[in-house]
Amino acid sequence: MVAVDVSYRIEGAGPPLYMVHGIGSRKITWDGIIPVLRDHFTCVSYDLRGHGESPVPPVPYTLTQLVEDLEALRAKLGHEQIHVVGHSLGGMIGPAYAHAHPNRTLSVGLLSTAAGRTDEDRAKLQGVISAMEEQGIVPVLSTLVARWYTDEFIAARPDLIETRIKQVNDTPDDVFLSVFHIYAETEMAPWLHEVACPCLVLTGELDGACSPRHNMFMAELLPDSELVILDNIKHSILIEGPERVGPPVRDFLLKHTG
Numbered sequence: 315m316v317a318v319d320v321s322y323r324i325e326g327a328g329p330p331l332y333m334v335h336g337i338g339s340r341k342i343t344w345d346g347i348i349p350v351l352r353d354h355f356t357c358v359s360y361d362l363r364g365h366g367e368s369p370v371p372p373v374p375y376t377l378t379q380l381v382e383d384l385e386a387l388r389a390k391l392g393h394e395q396i397h398v399v400g401h402s403l404g405g406m407i408g409p410a411y412a413h414a415h416p417n418r419t420l421s422v423g424l425l426s427t428a429a430g431r432t433d434e435d436r437a438k439l440q441g442v443i444s445a446m447e448e449q450g451i452v453p454v455l456s457t458l459v460a461r462w463y464t465d466e467f468i469a470a471r472p473d474l475i476e477t478r479i480k481q482v483n484d485t486p487d488d489v490f491l492s493v494f495h496i497y498a499e500t501e502m503a504p505w506l507h508e509v510a511c512p513c514l515v516l517t518g519e520l521d522g523a524c525s526p527r528h529n530m531f532m533a534e535l536l537p538d539s540e541l542v543i544l545d546n547i548k549h550s551i552l553i554e555g556p557e558r559v560g561p562p563v564r565d566f567l568l569k570h571t572g
Contacts, residue, residue, distance in 0.1 A: 315379060317386035321367035322360035326352025329420070329571050330393040332384060333359040336402030336426075337493050338482040340366040343401065346556025350564050354571075355397070360387060362404075364489035373492040377500055380493075381411045388418060397567055399423030399514075401552055402524065403497040410502070412509045421570045423514040423563055426549050428524040429502040430531035439498040439523070443491070451487055455479060461522060462550040474553055506535040513539045514566040516559070518547035540566055 323341060325348055333344045341359035348357050361368040363375060363383055384407060388396055397420045400408035405427025412419040428435075445454050459468065459475060468475055482490065515533045517524050526543050533541040542562045547555050 315382055317379075317382045318363040318369050318371060319390075320360045320363060320369075320383055320387055322358055322387060322391075324391075325357045325359075326355055328353075328355040329397060329567075330388075330391070330395075331355040331357050331397040331399060331567065332388065333357060334384065334398065334400035334404030334407045335359075335362065335365075336400075336404050337497055338365070338485040338490050339401075339478075340481055343552050346552055347560035347563060350560035351567070354564065354568060356393075358387070358391065358396075362493070364493070365485055370486060370489065373488045375489075375492045375496065377406065377410055377496050378414075380407050380496070381414050384411050385415055385418070394418070395420050397421045397423075397570075399425065399563060399567075400427070401425040402427055402549065403493055405524075406497065406500050406502060409506060409509050409513065410500075412511050412513075413505055416510065419511050421512040421514070421567065422509065423516065423566065424529075424532060425514075425516050425559070425563075426518065426521055426524045426551055427532075428528035429506060429535070430528055431501065435523070436498070443494060443498060446491060446494070451482065451490055455482060458482075462548055463554055464520065464546070464548055467554045478550070478553065502532070503535065506532060507537065510537055512566075512570045514542065514563065515539050516542040516544070516551075516562060518549060518551050518555075519543055519545045520547060521549045521551075524549060 398408040405424040408422040517529045533539040
């Protein structure tokens with residue numbers, strides 16, 4: 315398996331913290347919480363394969379490939395052990411990395427992600443995928459935006475909504491669909507109990523697809539976990555509420571730094 319030499323940036327100093335974004339997003343997604351982390355950690359944010367400034371190899375992609383891209387970046391930068399925090403799809407890449415490379419992983423942050431999906435959950439996700447495949451991604455974007463942000467935030471910050479839409483539009487359609495398939499079809503329940511490192515499980519109260527129920531399920535499976543539910547916020551917590559996400563992530567990481 316050939317890993318991709320992803321585009322990355324480094325800010326701050328201290329133990330290394332690798333930051334993994336979600337579907338159709340970019341490394342700048344972490345800009346809102348890096349200010350509270352960079353005094354304590356070396357923050358390494360990067361663009362997933364097919365996204366932003368990273369190379370765009372042919373699809374389909376797999377979760378294993380995304381994990382090995384992260385491992386290749388760790389090896390390139392020479393960090394012996396790393397903290398990993400991921401959002402949405404990134405919240406699946408993080409624990410999958412810890413599962414594949416336990417000796418390299420200090421802790422994992424699972425933000426706005428899901429496990430323990432019901433048949434109904436899976437059917438809803440398949441419905442979104444089918445709509446995108448039949449109609450194109452752009453016609454379905456308004457539905458996704460409504461799932462990602464509260465109505466109040468959409469009204470108050472149209473500039474940030476527009477930036478997010480541009481990220482999706484600038485992501486090749488086949489890449490967006492490929493990583494959406496990974497997100498929709500990954501079920502972590504069979505192996506989460508084998509992720510032994512400390513884990514922070516954090517989501518928004520109003521996140522329909524990565525709900526408190528999904529997150530309580532994950533927290534119960536993980537041997538060493540801490541659960542945080544942020545009230546009155548949906549999926550895009552890093553954009554709508556970075557000031558609420560940064561402190562619990564920082565406190566968790568400091569607690570688990572030697």
